[in-house]
Amino acid sequence: METNFDCIVIGAGPAGLSAALNLRQRGKTVLVVHSGETLLAKAEQVDNYLGMPGLSGKQMMERFTQHARDAGAVLRKGRAGNVMPFGGRFMVNLDGDILETGAVVLACGVSKAKPVPGEAELLGRGVSYCATCDGMLYRGRAVAVWGLSPEAPQEANFLHGIGCSVTYIAGRRPDTLEAGVAFRAGRVEAVEGGAAVEAVRVGGAALPVQGVFILRAATPPDALVPGLALENGFVKTDAAMRTNIPGLFAAGDMTGKPLQVANAVGDGLVAALAAVDYLDGVSPMTD
Numbered sequence: 001m002e003t004n005f006d007c008i009v010i011g012a013g014p015a016g017l018s019a020a021l022n023l024r025q026r027g028k029t030v031l032v033v034h035s036g037e038t039l040l041a042k043a044e045q046v047d048n049y050l051g052m053p054g055l056s057g058k059q060m061m062e063r064f065t066q067h068a069r070d071a072g073a074v075l076r077k078g079r080a081g082n083v084m085p086f087g088g089r090f091m092v093n094l095d096g097d098i099l100e101t102g103a104v105v106l107a108c109g110v111s112k113a114k115p116v117p118g119e120a121e122l123l124g125r126g127v128s129y130c131a132t133c134d135g136m137l138y139r140g141r142a143v144a145v146w147g148l149s150p151e152a153p154q155e156a157n158f159l160h161g162i163g164c165s166v167t168y169i170a171g172r173r174p175d176t177l178e179a180g181v182a183f184r185a186g187r188v189e190a191v192e193g194g195a196a197v198e199a200v201r202v203g204g205a206a207l208p209v210q211g212v213f214i215l216r217a218a219t220p221p222d223a224l225v226p227g228l229a230l231e232n233g234f235v236k237t238d239a240a241m242r243t244n245i246p247g248l249f250a251a252g253d254m255t256g257k258p259l260q261v262a263n264a265v266g267d268g269l270v271a272a273l274a275a276v277d278y279l280d281g282v283s284p285m286t287d
């Protein structure tokens with residue numbers, strides 16, 4: 001697969017696909033990575049998007065996806081584990097593959113979850129959000145997978161396959177979980193440890209582990225990009241959807257209210273235009 005793209009867009013919801021379409025229309029090559037279904041696919045009917053009344057969220061997403069594909073955007077399923085700026089360019093860790101690109105648009109949707117106690121403190125020291133990115137570090141060790149996204153059982157099976165001793169934590173045991181993966185009903189209430197993770201607390205009891213993979217549908221933005229500035233839990237952007245990191249743009253629900261399709265699509269356009277200027281070396285206009 002082609003790995004050299006002018007821009008990588010993370011997220012294939014309305015914001016990410018709008019950014020991808022508009023980058024393509026200005027001649028840039030684009031990879032859109034997405035870890036699963038968007039929120040919109042869950043909407044029974046969307047009646048407030050101009051010109052398309054009566055469509056289900058799924059039908060709307062099919063149209064958006066087809067439009068971006070027809071324009072030449074390349075879509076790839078996978079989870080972006082982290083985005084590392086270097087010298088004005090970026091490295092994106094996609095399921096363990098490192099892709100280099102000139103600009104990044106974050107369009108990951110909203111992460112509604114509040115971090116559990118110990119999660120932020122032990123991030124990168126046993127707490128991870130991406131099994132395929134970080135799994136190899138835990139080969140031969142005991143790890144917990146807190147399954148909060150539809151793809152979590154697959155990621156737990158992957159960890160089991162590479163030799164981790166895995167306990168899957170969720171409300172019920174998923175049918176697709178391999179027999180060798182242990183199961184604990186409940187939720188992670190806290191992550192415990194000193195220099196590194198030592199245990200997770202489930203149902204009030206400590207489960208000793210050296211790593212915990214917290215697999216939510218959306219990754220907290222500042223976990224994805226270290227040093228990313230937030231405001232009230234949303235990614236802070238200026239009017240051109242620029243973040244505090246040059247070359248990194250954000251769009252859609254992750255940048256704040258209104259959490260609506262029309263806003264996400266508009267943000268995607270603005271982020272794409274700013275990304276094109278960045279890639280072309282045009283100095284940013286003052287807002």
Ligand SMILES: Cc1cc2nc3c(=O)[nH]c(=O)nc-3n(C[C@H](O)[C@H](O)[C@H](O)COP(=O)(O)OP(=O)(O)OC[C@H]3O[C@@H](n4cnc5c(N)ncnc54)[C@H](O)[C@@H]3O)c2cc1C
Pocket residue numbers: 010011012013014015016033034035036037038039040041042043044045046047048049078079080081107108109110217218219224251252253254258259260261262264
């Ligand atoms: C039940 C329901 C009904 C709704 N009804 C309406 C409505 O009627 N009208 C309306 O305007 N809005 C509605 N909304 C809101 C609308 O769905 C959102 O505002 C819109 O989807 C936001 O788009 P987005 O592109 O910002 O994020 P999302 O659509 O959430 O897309 C996020 C994308 O990022 C990807 N992603 C996240 N983290 C990663 C990662 N680490 N690596 C790779 N990919 C990642 C996800 O897989 C997904 O593709 C509804 C929402 C819900 C849940």
